[in-house]
Amino acid sequence: MSKINELVESLTTPILDDMNLELVEVEFVKEGSSWFLRVFIDKESGVDIEECGLVSERLSEKLDELDPIQQNYFLEVSSPGAERPLKKEKDFHKAIGKLVYVKTYEPIDGLKEMEGVLTSYDGETLVLAMKIKTRKKNVTIPKEKVAKARLAVSFS
Known part of the structure; x- marks a missing residue:
């Protein structure tokens, strides 16, 4: 796991714990000329767009505070979907x-x-x-x- 993924995971976990959500996966990838920081969250009954938006806002504030990522990137917070990865x-x-x-x-x-x-x-x-x-x-x-x-x- 990259240092960025580890840092984002450590920043995201308290936010998710507070909201009774689970971190499924973090990925920091380059697609074309753009970088994407993707955070996949879930809960037993599934997550909705409001929860994704709130996590995105709170995580964005933390990332802006620390500014750990040199590149410009797009932050995406979403559900892993029906084909959820099995990692843990x-x-x-x-x-x-x-x-x-x-x-x-x-x-x-x-x-x-x-x-x-x-x-x-x-x-x-x-x-x-x-x-x-x-x-x-x-x-x-x-x-x-x-x-x-x-x-x-x-x-x-």
């Missing part, structure tokens, strides 16, 4: 029984991208119940081999 231990535990997408660093059972129901997570391995054509298969994925994981949305 509790994210994986909360996703048990839900449809998830997992991308791995190297192939597992010949696949680097998988989608299925997360049936278990013990801190070290994930087990996905996948449907491959007409047969069902459980795939065990070591946590250290997960490059990216998120909730998935099914349109069927």
Whole structure:
């Protein structure tokens, strides 16, 4: 995690704690010629635009006070959406029984991208119940081999 992400996380956490919200992710990225500081927040029932706006105002004040970022950037505070990333231990535990997408660093059972129901997570391995054509298969994925994981949305 970059120093900017760590600093923004430390500035954001007290604001979110005060509002009973959760920090999902911070990203500081360059897209084209512009820099974006994105802060994704959530709560069990979902966040609304007013909550995002309030967090944005309060965080912006803190960032203006400290002025830790050299580049000009756009601050965006939003919900992670339906395809919320799974990063922290509790994210994986909360996703048990839900449809998830997992991308791995190297192939597992010949696949680097998988989608299925997360049936278990013990801190070290994930087990996905996948449907491959007409047969069902459980795939065990070591946590250290997960490059990216998120909730998935099914349109069927």
